[in-house]
Amino acid sequence: MKKISLRFLLAILLLSPVMMKAQLKSAATPLATLQQQFVDLRFGMFIHFNIPTFMDQDWPDPEAPASIFNPAKLDCNQWAATAKAANMSYGCLTTKHHSGFCIWDTKTTDYNVMNSPLKRDVVKEYTTAFRAKGLKVMLYYSILDTHHKLRPHSITQKHIEMVKAQLTELLTKYGEITALIIDGWDAPWSRISYDDVPFEEVYRLVKSLQPNCLLMDLNAAKYPAEGLFYTDIKSYEQGAGQHISKESNKLPALSCLPINTAWFWKTNFPTTPVKDPAKLVNDNLVELNKVWCNFILNVAPNRDGLIDDNAVAALEQIGKLWKPQGQLPVLPAGETPIISSNLAKHQPxxxxxxxxxxxxxxxxxxxxxxxxxxxxxxxxxxxxxxxxxxxxxxxxxxxxxxxxxxxxxxxxxxxxxxxxxxxxxxxxxxxxxxxxxxxxxxxxxxxxxxxxxxxxxxxxxxxxxx
Structure with missing residues (x-):
């Protein structure tokens, strides 16, 4: 069987009935309203689950075979029940991390979950389980992709077509996606610029597929806290030293932190204490919500596809200590995000x-x-x-x-x-x-x-x- 080109695949996806339905849905909600709705969600679960889970690494070998991805007891309903017990309002799953393995049924690459022993669409099971518990659904997607050689100084038009085709699949096959969290793009460590993979083209593709899907890039390591540069929501990774100003922030924001010592599951997680639930509530959740900042706590499922008992117990304790108290104050009026290329960059x-x-x-x-x-x-x-x-x-x-x-x-x-x-x-x-x-x-x-x-x-x- 001949391989279908990514350009042809993208064209087919854009003309599909599902795509047409997405385009014909009601008019887009104003961005300011979506940003307010996002911060009002207050608290959610980040779920780092992918090839790194099976290698004891956050940055695994990009040539690791699909055969190692084998969560024999995978149960996304357990993830959703744990999030609900913590009074979380949404989840966000790593559909593809930096090493390029896709945990959905994609037609863009053979490096995906359907060629693993699991042979099940994890994204589909996750979205179904979380919606069944009344939880919103968000997705994480990495632009940096070391398996497919989408990395600095090696990017081709085929890479850009692959990104667009994969995002089209994710935004047309799994229902309403509240937000898409992008990573590995124009960060000091990834060094893939918004010109190498054109940000505005990707941003407008996302909005054409799902007008009410917020797009956020984890780019706070580079861009200033005062403005929304290439993101609908300002994001902060605490473990990388990124902390929101609790005195001056006026932007819709997200702050992320793992409950364990790393993002992906490690063999010592079941016997290593997780972060203290009371501190997570008092020092993070409560304080961040005061400054229009949503808190997303990462919980890493193990190699069976289940959240460890110590993390489950901690999240249940969080649910006893904290309950959402309605909407946050109205966000200050702000500027529209900057999404276009900077023409002044490196000019005389x-x-x-x-x-x-x-x-x-x-x-x-x-x-x-x-x-x-x-x-x-x-x-x-x-x-x-x-x-x-x-x-x-x-x-x-x-x-x-x-x-x-x-x-x-x-x-x-x-x-x-x-x-x-x-x-x-x-x-x-x-x-x-x-x-x-x-x-x-x-x-x-x-x-x-x-x-x-x-x-x-x-x-x-x-x-x-x-």
Whole structure:
């Protein structure tokens, strides 16, 4: 039998009756409403269960055979009952982790659960079990895929087609998906950029398949806490040192933590104490909910496909200590997520006088931890992006290192003439300007008033589809 190309498969999926039904469903709920509904869910279960479960590793050999995936007593109903006992409101399952093994019946690759001894669609069993308990369903999906060689400097168009085809399967075969959690994409450790695998194309595909599915990327290691860059929900991985500000957060957020010492099951888990239920409730769940942050606690099923007794007991104790108390306060009004490519990234730049260690290219190097800083003696600092030709754009973002710029104005150059853009309006470090599309070959930020030498961590110029 000839292999079906991924491009052909994607075309078939997009024309399928299930797909058409998804596209013809009621109009999309406003994003702000979906974000509020997400934080109101408060508490859920992350379920890391995949090939790593059977290798005592979180990052297993990408060539591990499908034959090792053999959870002989798999019972997703036990997972759902345990989540319900903890007063959780949803689950999220690792459909594909970084080593590329798919635990659903996919037509995109032979490296999947149907070619394992189990030969059962785990995603289907999970979604059915959780919905039977009245729990919402979310899915996790890794862009980084070491088995299929989808990794830095090796990405091809076929990889992008595979991603789209797999997401199409996941969002058309398993009913309503409340949220899709993406990982391994534009993180410092994965090094797969939003240009290598085009974020906006994937984002719009997800919304076309399920308009009310939130898409969140676990990218807080790179992007600033003040804005929704390439995600509908701001996410924080506590074990990686990412912690939400309990004083200043105003964004819909998610914080994740494993109840064990690692994400995937390890042979010592049954005899190693899990995290203290009272601390998980008082130090995480209660405190995070106060700042519009949903808490997702990872529970790793063992090689039989069951949650260990010590984790089950801890979750039952959590359910006795905590019960949801209705909706959270209304989220502050916020900016629409940024999903387009940054046209300013790595473009030639210029500026008023700055010391060499803080020179102009640090403000568009795609690194939010470096910055251009004006020499303190300059009275009217300016910073400029110089494109190689005219480009269309309709948004400019400025992220300060500090908060010293008090007044500024934006201009763009069209045919040698500088023209004004939107006047400053945003408060705080991150300033976002959306405006009607213009064409120009340069963008300039002129600082009119500052409390100290201004420093800019990153400038963004975008051409959003609207």
């Amino acid at each position: 730049s210029n500026s008023s006088w700055s010391d060499d260690m803080n020179i102009m290219d640090f403000a568009n190097d795609d690194d939010f931890k470096s910055s251009w800083q004006s020499n303190k003696t300059v009275k009217q600092p300016w910073y400029e992006i110089d494109f190689d030709k005219d480009k269309s754009f309709n948004m400019v973002t400025i992220l300060e290192d500090g908060n010293n710029i008090k007044k500024y104005h934006l201009e763009y150059n069209e045919n040698g003439i500088w023209k004004p853009l939107a006047a400053s309006k945003s408060e705080g470090r991150l300033k976002i300007h959306r405006f009607d599309r213009v064409w120009g070959n340069k963008v300039r930020i002129s600082v009119d008033e500052c409390s100290a030498a201004p420093a800019i961590a990153e400038v963004g110029v975008y051409d959003e589809r609207r």
